[in-house]
Amino acid sequence: MTSAAQPTSGVHSIERAVSILRVLADTPADADAAHPGLALKSIAQEVHLSPSTTHRIIRTLVDTHLVTQDPITERYQLGPLAGVLGRKYLSSIGLESVQPILQRLCSLTGESTSLAVLHNDTAHVVAQKHSAQALRVDHLSGRELSLHASAMGKILLAFSAQGIDIAVQQxxxxxxFTDSTIASPVELTAHLHEVSALKYALNIGERYDGANGVAVPVLPYGKTSQHIQYALGIQGPSTRLTP
Known part of the structure; x- marks a missing residue:
């Protein structure tokens, strides 16, 4: 009985550790400039674990440099190893130079920018740059976006290797989500064929009222495949980012 239970316990521990890393990743760097990071109590509340269990897991993450703790405030942030792994991942998919591009695009538009990859039927955000605006729309790294209700998701569907019709069926x-969401497979299919022809996609309040976005396909340097795996997007409030 004990040997059979150990793998399950180990999997649960890994899932909990990943949940903690996601919470830390979802915290904007400028959320509290004076006291960056999150307190143990806040993390425990976000992952729905007791403070003692959260502390036990997070100590292991600190010991492995995936998380770091400020010795004065005792708040936690992602550690240096998390940064190394993130850069290694972007390098492995040929997008190691994407951050300066996101920074430049953010500076030019004044809005938040992000890069997403198709993963498990979602648009998975792998890199982002937050706007300096107080009122903004952010897609945090690690966030999974609905394919049919996001500009980047539409790009990934429109340029899917399996074709638009099959991609929508799946x-x-x-x-x-809102009155503007395209919830009809027939309408979405027709819309995606337009996206494929135009080479860009819009999201006009289709996931959240008052939040708009635009995205384009990205082909990593040196790659010649006609099928797009990555999408570059700009997101902002509808008061500034208009069609």
Whole structure:
């Protein structure tokens, strides 16, 4: 019984550790400039674990340099190893130079920018740059976006290797988040064919009311495949980012 239970316990520990890393990754760097990072109590509340369990897991993450703790404030942030792994991942997919591009695009537009890759039927954000605006729309690294209700998701569907029709069929039931969400497979298919022809996609309040976005396909340098795996997007409030 003990040997059979150990793998399950180990998997749960890994899942909990990943949840903690996600919470830390979802915290904008400028959320509290005077006291960066999160307190143990806040992390525990976010991952729905007791403070003692959270502390035990996070100590292991600190020991392995995935998380770091400020010795004065005792707050936690992602550690140096997390940064190394992130850069290694971007390098492995040919996008190690994407951060300066996101920074430049953010500076030119004044809005938040991000890069997403197709992963498990979602648009998975792998890099981002937050706008300096107080009112902004951020897609944090690690966030999974609905393919049919995000500009980057539409790009990934429109340039899917399996073709638009099959890609839409595999989405199953389309959730309607707002009045503007395209929840009809027939309408979405027609819309994606337009996106494919135009080479850009818009999101006009389709996931959140008052939040718009635009995205374009990205082909890593040196790659010649016609199928796009990455999408570059700009997101902002509808008061500034208009069609």
């Amino acid at each position: 989405l199953g039931k389309l959730e309607k």
